[in-house]
Amino acid sequence: MQNQNKITWTIPLVKSIRYTSYQFYAISEPAKGISIEHLFIKEILHILQWIKKKCTASDNPLDENLPDVLHGIPQPDEFASYALDNLKSFRYDTGYQLEVIVTKDRKNWAMNILEPDRGPTPYNPKDGRKPVAGRLFETDIGLRRNAMNVEIATRTYVHEPVGIKEECDAFRQGFITELIRDSNIKLRNEGWPVKEDYYMIENKNSYENLLRWLKSEERQSLAIIYSETLPVKKEKKKDEPEEPEKDFESLKIKFNELAKKYRAYAFFFYIPSNRRNKFLEDMASSGFEVLGQEDLILIDAKKFNDAEMLKYDYLKSMQDDVISAFISKKISKYFEKKEMNFNKMRFIPDLRDVLAKETEDSIKSEKDILKDRDKWKEDYHSLKRNYEADIAYEKSEKDRLLNNKNEEVKKLKDELKEYKDNCESCIKQHINELDEKEIVIKRLRNLQSRPKKFKDIPKWVEENFTDKLILCKRAQDEIMDIKSEYDIDNICDAIEYLALDHYEQMNGNITEQEKIHKASLIYDNHFKIMKQSVPKITNTTDYEFTYNKKSGKLINALIDMHLYLEGKEPRIYYTYDKEDKRIIIASLPRHLKY
Known part of the structure; x- marks a missing residue:
């Protein structure tokens, strides 16, 4: 009776949403003499080493949390000892989901990771925000091996219950930094090398390329430009605080540090002061906002609906914590909730379809083989009988022709021997006759003595x-x-x-x-x-x-x-x-x- 009076309730299902967070795409080319196959393998080894660290939270490869399939994965510099056939598909599910699919031709490789939100610093929770219940991170990584290059792409989806107010960070995967720093790998995206420092716009060619790229409807990446200003002397008004003079060398160093910190989030460009006026004119004539004395410009890609151009005084923005934090957030979360073009790159969902099609074709092929096996056997035995009969006939005909030839050769040899004997007899006879004549001549000459x-x-x-x-x-x-x-x-x-x-x-x-x-x-x-x-x-x-x-x-x-x-x-x-x-x-x- 007590159990019947107990209060019960149903836990409601919560609707979730999904949106993109960090995204990255680049084309990689081999450097320092390595092949395309080795480039493909080395990039995969960088990713597998990164996922090993995520699985174990340490550099110990024997950690019990490490999936069996990841034991024995060599370091990226050992790429030459790792063959394409060593690449395997696998799935691992233990509180997080890890799946890898590689196609049969070893030209497409993809990884999918589904993990719960543990906060930005799970081992030091006091240093960051708290984890959000119900929030999941899904990371897709894809590589495609072409004849002359390897394409690489990654995107992170955030899954979370509707109504979550806690903002989500946009994390760049650690292996991307390793790829950028690897001397065997040359990464390019939208015509620009992916690197750890800014681009110096120092000549006409680089300047025109920058303008063309900024105006392109195909551009996806965020452009961050520092346009160095000329020193301007102002008359100091009464009671007005004196502004510190800009240290341009220090600003260049700070801008380069910003470029290094947010590598692979955006592209950073440095325009020297001697090109600033030309740059302002060209930007205005191209439909961009007119600039005043601002020297830090953030320009979104035109293809996105919420595209905007932000401009700041770089020195002041660094001194203002609010503006500085806003700029950092703008850069790191630029790709959030954007649909990026990955040039038809295949991620795990796409390769699942490919794998299913390959499996279906394999099963169908196996059924067709079994279905046609008896017919093949019959055809085989029929062909074998015909072949053996043809071989027997050809052998008989060959023996007949060979016997005829042997008889013909024997006859010719006999005729040749007879002719040779006759010739030798004739020669001998002639020699004897000559000898005889020589003797007679000698004897006749001796008559005189x-x-x-x-x-x-x-x-x-x-x-x-x-x-x-x-x-x-x-x-x-x-x-x-x-x-x-x-x-x-x-x-x-x-x-x-x-x-x-x-x-x-x-x-x-x-x-x-x-x-x-x-x-x-x-x-x-x-x-x-x-x-x-x-x-x-x-x-x-x-x-x-x-x-x-x-x-x-x-x-x-x-x-x-x-x-x-x-x-x-x-x-x-x-x-x-x-x-x-x-x-x-x-x-x-x-x-x-x-």
Whole structure:
């Protein structure tokens, strides 16, 4: 009963609003020789190192609050060791939400962070405003890798309940400062480098670029200009306090400090005093408000509905805390509740659609593959069978052609060999004929050196044939007794025939036919060689003789061969010493009785 009487109520839902806070866009280019891929990776590593510090609130990478996927992320300077394939998509949700998506082609990378408001200084709450209940910060970061550069953009959304009066700060992400300071990265936006100091408008070209940019309908960024004034001497009125003289060098330093503090919030320009009058004239003619002695000008982009131009005396504004705070707020919250053009940059919501489309296409592709798999198999086996049949036919045809070619080659080789053999035979025959003719010529020339008298025959034999043929003592004596009834040329022909032609045939160097042929070319005689048997009873003494061997030993020998010319004298009786390899003439030129 007590539970039934207990008072209950419903907590109402509160409507929330969302608006933009800090926003930034730039085109980055590689410097000092790094590639576009390395530029892309290095910028991502800067962002991941920044988010690691946000996750852990320290530089300790082993902090338990660090998502597992962020362990082992290298420092930006180690970009060369980190491949594009190492970039992964992930989602982490533990009191805050952290999501990263990278496309398959590794050309688009985005991060989304959703975190509650903890105040500007969560670890020193006394130094800043208190956190606002129900307020969330959503930060989108996107990078796009192009052929020649990498685009980078970031925007912060503030989600808060309707009716919140507490103002929200516009925070610039810490990694942007790291990108600006990195010597490998050149950041540009709307034609101007993003840097930590002001631009000195020191020449005609930079001045004209500034005017053109200020008037551009495409400009989005806030322009902050310090136009140096010339010293003006005023007559001091009675009882009027004396104004301090401007220290222009000090103002330049202060302006540069302002540019450094609010880098990537706006662009800062310094116009020297020698260009001020020209600048005032051009501003007035371009539709901007006319300037007096103000030297600090804040000019909104024309494209925004609430665009305005604010002008101050810079020295006085620094001395006035209210004006100084207003200027700081104007700069830091310039992009608040503005729709900025990010050149179609894809953030996490856009890449979710891309990822969903890629997943859908992948699933569809997988279904199509499964659906067509059987058809592919059938087509494959059909093609395989046809291919194998074609291969078998081509192999058979190739073997047939190869066999035909082999037979043709063999036939040609045989014909070539036959031709070569014939050529070699012809060449050999010609060489032999030439050699033969040379021998004949030499032999015919030697006829002139033959002896003219019978008594000179032994000396002629000794000088020309001693290695092949010799005359024994008996034969030499018989030559000395020869009368004129014998023809000396016939005797010399017979001796020469024995020593040269018959000797070569006996030693197997020429055939019988070759011997006869050679003799026919040189001599007019036809020689006959016959074996000679020794008579058993009568006249055996005529067939006995002695001669000296090469060693000098005297040998008793018998005639066993004799030569005669058909139809002519003389006759020559001889034997052959196989050991000395010499023909031994025993008797000439008369016919021995048998």
